[in-house]
Amino acid sequence: MAYSAEPSSSLSFTSSSHLSNGSVSHNICSSYGSDPVPNLEVISLSKLSSNLEQLLIESDCDYSDADIIVEGIPVSVHRCILASRSKFFHELFKREKGTSEKEGKLKYNMSDLLPYGKVGYEAFLIFLGYVYTGKLKPSPMEVSTCVDNVCAHDACRPAINFAVELMYASSIFQIPELVSLFQRRLLNFIGKALVEDVIPILTVAFHCQSSQLVTQCIDRVARSDLDQISIDKELPHELSGKVKLLRHNPQRDVENDASALDALSLKRITRIHRALDSDDVELVKLLLNESDITLDEAHALHYAAAYCDPKVVSEVLSLGLANVNLRNSRGYTVLHIAAMRKEASIIVSLLTKGACASDVTFDSQSAVSICRRLTRPKDYHAKTEQGKETNNDRICIDVLEREMRRNPLAGEAGISSHAMADDLHMKLLYLENRVAFARLFFPSEAKLAMDIANAETTSEFAGFSASNSKNKNGNLREVDLNETPIVQNKRLLSRMEALMKTVEMGRRYFPHCSEVLDKFMEDDLPDLFYLEKGTQEEQRIKRTRFMELKDDVHKAFSKDKAEFSRSGISSSSSSSSLKDSVVHYRARKV
Known part of the structure; x- marks a missing residue:
């Protein structure tokens, strides 16, 4: 786990309140020493903490009077608690900003509350939990660790980013004891992290005016081999200038390519x-x-x-x-x-x-x-x-x-199909249909392949995916009387080249799904358009083949998952997409 709740994290519940004296409990404990009075106070504060925590976790009874939208997710809060614990929220709610909804709740967008940077949903929940209870929970592993199996998660970027978000939230929302806690955590990262991962620490330290953190980060960056061009691009001018001043050393100048x-x-x-x-x-x-x-x-x-x-x-x-x-x-x-x-x-x-x-x-x-x-x-x-x-x-x-x-010696598979005729229009029709089915089966992967091939910048041919746009340039089979045959062929060839490159990308990076598409386009596409046509026996054979095709899709994705040794795109999703695609295609053909 990247972080764990430290003993020092369970700070005095009143320590950040701007409305009460945070030293009262300390004075009581000092006066009574080992008397039972402070023990009773600790028990009382612990019970209060637990009771307030129920307001965050109980879903049956919602007494909240405002929502803060974080990454599109509404987080219900109680203004009286936030206002008593944070001067920022006290001033915010006093101004009564927000949009009143029918249910009477005020709504605030997290992005509107932050002058720069971001605070994610999980980080805000951890912050909110401390504000309500005075206790800091361990950071969720799903957002404070990485997926590198050999990483100790003691200085990887997700661990750093999560601590950066919490320090930023603590600073902006004015909870000083949390700022101090996360400043210490970030200081521990500086010596262990990659220099490029120190950049977000330096940035948040600069914005939160943490001079000690800024000084140590600048020293680390200045002593590193990070090039000055990257430093100038990624840091505010004031910080990059300080790094450059520290680096102004003849010996160091020789060691850096940019300076030499x-x-x-x-x-x-x-x-x-x-x-x-x-x-x-x-x-x-x-x-x-x-x-x-x-x-x-x-x-x-x-x-x-x-x-x-x-x-x-x-x-x-x-x-x-x-x-x-x-x-x-x-x-x-x-x-x-x-x-x-x-x-x-x-x-x-x-x-x-x-x-x-x-x-x-x-x-x-x-x-x-x-x-x-x-x-x-x-x-x-x-x-x-x-x-x-x-x-x-x-x-x-x-x-x-x-x-x-991938086997580096294996040659690239060419575009060869018995279903493709020599005619340019038939080739385009085949490629358009093949790419369209790929977009239905696995949309993200197909989109990536099309982006690399710049296929989206060319006009679609009248296939399964052809646009119904009235724009004459949206369909290559529409006739433009002002267009010469040479210009038209140039457009057709440009589109075909983009589609062929798209298919090539799919075969290179998603070979199992491409094999299913090849077989579907060559053997099954014509018959599966008309499942209800033919004799009862022919219809039964077609439906049987359709079920087999669904199994083929399952197997293709299973192979991909086996190769990656982890879950991939769900087979249920692909099979339902397959059914939708055939139904959609048949509807267009009719």
Whole structure:
């Protein structure tokens, strides 16, 4: 467990109250020594604490008079308790801000209460529990640990982030004893955490005006090998300036690549980075032509993978001028940086361009282990509902693990199907239908494949997924009298190339589901449109085959789950999607 309730966490119930004297109980205990009076007071306070806790956990009787919306979830609170314990809430409720609802409750959005940063649902419940009871509960493992099996969870990013959220809440809502407690916890992280994980600690310390925490974090960052460009991007100017001052050491300057560069080269690299920030890859090419700086010397791919839009990364890759497996001064490849960002489309783009998933950092971390150390169990094990997107963290890990298990010598499967005719329209119809069924069976994975292939930017052909839009460009089979055959063929080929790339992505990263789709499209699609047509025997055979097809989908997902050694997309979801897809398709054909 990342944290446990410490003896010091059960602080005096009156210690944070701005309406009463927190030293009263201490004086009583000092005066009476071992007399039974303080024991009675402790018992009384403990009973009061337990009684107030019931207000939070009892669902039968709700006496709350306000809701605070956290991550879309309403948390019922009692204004009298919050106002008596927190000066922040005392002032807030006195101003009577909020939106009155029919039931009479006031509603407040957490995001409106915070000037910066965030406080998650679980962190707020822990904070609220202390405000009501004076006791600090252990942090929930599902949000304060990572999914890396070898991690001790004593300094991984979820553990740090949860403590950061609690310190932030304690500071903003003015519970000083909690601020002190979490400041101590964060101080313990600084020496053990990766330097990039110290950044959120430094940021919250700066905003909460914790000078001791700020000083130690700055010292750690200054002594690290974290490049100054990343520091400037991720920290307020005031903090990055302090780090730069501490680093102004001739010996240290030689050890840092960015500092060792001459001023002119550094200026040219900065221009390239600014062009990437502006999503202007054409300007990047112009800057490369005007100077002797290369993309690799500027670590342009590393920068884009960390800070730019995924499409910019794809465009930089398409230039073919950068080494996709280049390491920076810290030993991180571009894929390592993408794993730290946890952006699935960038990860897949890099893998398709030859990024090596098995490369490790100087401290033996692979891209997938980096990703796992950043992912909370709550996000990784979140259930995927039918038709809704799979959690992005889960997709990143699954794609990287799939690549690690993939045979690097195996050639890519081509698009070959007996159901495809030579005619361009027939090919497009086949591909549109195949991709459409993939989107019904496993929507998040199909969407990822389509994003990488830029399929969404091309107009749909009139297949199963064809749009009913009245826009003449929304359907490639509609006739545009002003369009020449050459232009039309160019559009058709562009769409077909995007769809073929989408199918290729699916076969590479989701092979078992792709096998089911192949068989479905080639053997079963025509017959299953018309389950009610034909003789009774023919109908019986079709229905039997439909049930077998559902079993095939179950088996495909079971294989995926077996390979990942954990739960995947639910088979019940996939089978129901299969049934819906056939019914929908038949309806369109009729």
